[in-house]
Amino acid sequence: MLAAYFDCPGGPENLYVKEVIKPQPAEGEVLVKVSASALNRADLLQRRGKYPPPKGASDILGLEAAGSVSGLGPGCKGRWKPGDAVMALLSGGGQAQYVTVPEGHLMAIPSDVTFTQAAAIPEAWLTAFQLLHFVGKVQKGEKVLIHAGASGVGMAAIQLVRLAKAVPIVTAGTQEKLKAAAKNGAAAGFNYKDEDFSERVLAFTQGSGADIILDCVGSSYWEKNLNCLSTDGRWIIYGLLSGGEVHGDLLARLLSKRGSIHTSLLRSRDKEAERLVKAFTEDVLPYFSGGTSPHLQPFVDSVHPLHEIAQAHRIMEENKNIGKIVIEMPA
Secondary structure (H helix, E strand, O other): OEEEEOOOOOOHHHOEEEEOOOOOOOOOEEEEEEEEEEOOHHHHHHHOOOOOOOOOOOOOOOOEEEEEEEEEOOOOOOOOOOOOEEEEEOOOOOOEOEEEEEHHHEEEOOOOOOHHHHHOOHHHHHHHHHHHHHHOOOOOOOEEEEOOOOOHHHHHHHHHHHHOOOEEEEEEOOHHHHHHHHHOOOOEEEEOOOOOHHHHHHHHOOOOOEEEEEEOOOHHHHHHHHHHEEEEEEEEEOOOOOOOOOOOOHHHHHHHOOOEEEEOOHHHOHHHHHHHHHHHHHHOHHHHOOOOOOOOOOOEEEEEEHHHHHHHHHHHHOOOOOOEEEEEOOO
16 A cells, blocks of 8 residues: 655655555454545654654554444454444544544444545644543633644634634734634634734723633743643643753742643544544534534645645645645545
């Protein structure tokens, strides 16, 4: 089969399409013929040699995939059959023509969702769902500040905050991204390049601040995050785009707010994955079907064939995308 590959860490130019051995499903695994995958920041970090896959996971890039069931490993419990349209969050291997997935990690693709759209769901939506509900315990009426509001996770989080009857506030770096976030349901949005988002959040919330902050940025935002965190607020860190080193009196300021810091990496949560998938399938997935209210939808920025994988990486590195960048596999 064909797969996205790189021989040594480096830039997008190191990526190429390689013929590799097709995987075989082990005990309790399902073989999926991949129609589409999607790009994530973790793929960029892995390509640079800064985010290796977990022990035992595929070293092929790709943390999510959508396609059809091609085969069943021994011991499968009969919940899937060949031809079923499925999608999954993966620990690796999604940007290839075939991937094996534990049967409990698969989700059925809603009938009116295409493979391309479905590829944009697993990583972003499960991440946002896990951060908001498993970690942040979001409550009705709470204000949620979402950094990188026009990213895949950001666009998913906006809709999930609305679904929870809470209030989504976003930051982004361009007016185009803020407009997209507003169209997607953001109650307010602030350009972090032009204004102090913490002051604007405090003004919007009439001084109370954000009850939850979803932060994939890290060190450069810590002071502003604490400035606009509410009393008893939850600051959830799930990425460190600006690094992780903090200089300053973080703990005293956090203590003065009675705030809490939570951290999360979805890729290292294999033991929790089946419970997360089950909760998402029951509580969220039905809202992707036509005619539902509210109606949820994945946002696809652009679609690239597998042989253009390097160009897709460049677009994400330059922060040009609004929503997900999808990679289509050759038939």
